Amino acid sequence: MREIRLHDTRSGELIRLEPRDPGKVAIYACGPTVYDRIHVGNARPYVVFSLLSRFLVHEGYEVTFVANITDVNDKIYDAAGVAGVPSARLAEEMTAHYLADTERLGLGRPDQEPLASETIPEIIALIEVLIERGHAYAADGDVYFSVRSYQDYGELSHRDVEQMDQGEELAGAGRKRDPLDFALWKTHKAGEDTSWDSPWGAGRPGWHIECSAMAETLLGLDFDVHGGGSDLVFPHHENEAAQTRAARGVPLARIWMHNGMVRMEGEKMAKSVGNIRSLAGALDYAGPDVVLLYLCGGHYRQPIAYSEAALDAAARRAERIREVARRLSSGVSPEDMAGLRERFFSALADDFNTPDALAAVADWIREANRREAPIGDADLREMLGVLALDNLLDVAAAAPDDAALRLLREREEARSAHDWARADHLRDELQRSGWQVRDGEAGPELVPG
Numbered sequence: 001m002r003e004i005r006l007h008d009t010r011s012g013e014l015i016r017l018e019p020r021d022p023g024k025v026a027i028y029a030c031g032p033t034v035y036d037r038i039h040v041g042n043a044r045p046y047v048v049f050s051l052l053s054r055f056l057v058h059e060g061y062e063v064t065f066v067a068n069i070t071d072v073n074d075k076i077y078d079a080a081g082v083a084g085v086p087s088a089r090l091a092e093e094m095t096a097h098y099l100a101d102t103e104r105l106g107l108g109r110p111d112q113e114p115l116a117s118e119t120i121p122e123i124i125a126l127i128e129v130l131i132e133r134g135h136a137y138a139a140d141g142d143v144y145f146s147v148r149s150y151q152d153y154g155e156l157s158h159r160d161v162e163q164m165d166q167g168e169e170l171a172g173a174g175r176k177r178d179p180l181d182f183a184l185w186k187t188h189k190a191g192e193d194t195s196w197d198s199p200w201g202a203g204r205p206g207w208h209i210e211c212s213a214m215a216e217t218l219l220g221l222d223f224d225v226h227g228g229g230s231d232l233v234f235p236h237h238e239n240e241a242a243q244t245r246a247a248r249g250v251p252l253a254r255i256w257m258h259n260g261m262v263r264m265e266g267e268k269m270a271k272s273v274g275n276i277r278s279l280a281g282a283l284d285y286a287g288p289d290v291v292l293l294y295l296c297g298g299h300y301r302q303p304i305a306y307s308e309a310a311l312d313a314a315a316r317r318a319e320r321i322r323e324v325a326r327r328l329s330s331g332v333s334p335e336d337m338a339g340l341r342e343r344f345f346s347a348l349a350d351d352f353n354t355p356d357a358l359a360a361v362a363d364w365i366r367e368a369n370r371r372e373a374p375i376g377d378a379d380l381r382e383m384l385g386v387l388a389l390d391n392l393l394d395v396a397a398a399a400p401d402d403a404a405l406r407l408l409r410e411r412e413e414a415r416s417a418h419d420w421a422r423a424d425h426l427r428d429e430l431q432r433s434g435w436q437v438r439d440g441e442a443g444p445e446l447v448p449g
């Protein structure tokens with residue numbers, strides 16, 4: 001087995017992956033809070049940890065990948081209040097959108113996608129242990145974690161304890177013994193339309209304890225990789241790590257991985273094709289292959305700039321892969337090009353370096369184009385398969401048939417008439433018959449996939 005090293009935020013070092021259970025890797029990545037449609041930035045952790053899982057499977061590991069859905073949260077109550085709908089209905093609607101939007105990426109689903117609202121008994125049980133062990137206290141229907149009771153607080157985000165602002169609303173400020181403390185349970189407030197019974201009265205969980213409970217319930221303790229966006233390091237992950245260690249005496253996870261942010265470039269984003277900030281908009285504009293190529297174009301730890309130009313550059317990369325596919329034959333690739341394949345997988349083993357891996361793909365394609373006789377596609381197919389991009393090689397049906405073109409025309413008519421539901425339906429129908437719609441620079445076109 002190849003040695004795999006991943007960057008761990010807690011130690012600040014590359015750590016060799018040595019699974020808790022030999023041959024098996026357990027990954028938990030924090031998913032979205034479902035108060036709105038997700039944007040490309042929210043999709044990044046979904047893509048990074050889905051692709052990391054695929055790579056580990058390729059390397060021979062049995063992977064369990066859990067990505068939660070936060071469906072009880074202040075943001076949901078606030079957004080539901082503004083929209084004038086029940087919060088549970090808004091969360092349900094946005095959960096359905098999240099599932100449908102991410103489904104279109106073609107990565108399959110995580111093995112488990114727990115909902116906070118379905119983990120309430122486990123959350124309450126974990127809070128009770130924290131109170132018993134002197135790390136939490138109840139106050140007028142709220143429960144708070146006592147930060148100063150846990151001496152390793154700050155070990156993940158490396159902040160000085162005095163510099164930590166939990167970012168919580170002022171409502172509970174008077175009940176906290178120390179401003180550093182954060183809420184594990186919040187008493188029911190006027191204006192909140194859901195609550196659950198607990199030993200401290202009706203209320204609902206704080207965000208951080210939800211993830212500690214969901215992760216432990218599904219993966220146990222001391223599991224291999226806990227991931228999420230770098231905006232979650234503090235307070236969310238610091239608090240998750242502290243709660244679990246304080247309650248159980250065992251760390252929640254071994255390696256804490258964080259992806260950089262997707263930077264939106266303001267004004268340049270507005271265009272008649274619609275808003276490509278949303279994942280759905282980006283997929284309409286560029287198709288799943290291009291969105292994946294765009295996201296893999298930056299190292300997961302680095303921030304990446306997002307713009308139409310960046311998607312267009314990724315589209316050209318996809319086109320180069322489709323072009324070389326027309327020149328390849330199916331079967332074994334030349335022995336003397338195996339070094340490029342090795343470079344690809346070594347790059348992924350070295351802290352999941354997708355840009356270096358894609359550079360190896362580009363070199364492989366350049367070499368294939370240089371050769372006179374068609375060569376076997378097996379190595380390229382294997383490399384692209386790990387990034388869920390192998391369908392770019394299936395260009396046999398390179399020209400859309402009349403039926404597909406008719407569906408595309410009908411979709412354009414539906415869009416002109418602002419009948420978005422019908423337009424989406426026609427897009428899905430096209431996808432089922434093997435065509436992705438791309439509303440790119442040159443107007444809508446069909447690409448195989």
Ligand SMILES: [Zn+2]
Pocket residue numbers: 030031211236
């Ligand atoms: Zn979380």
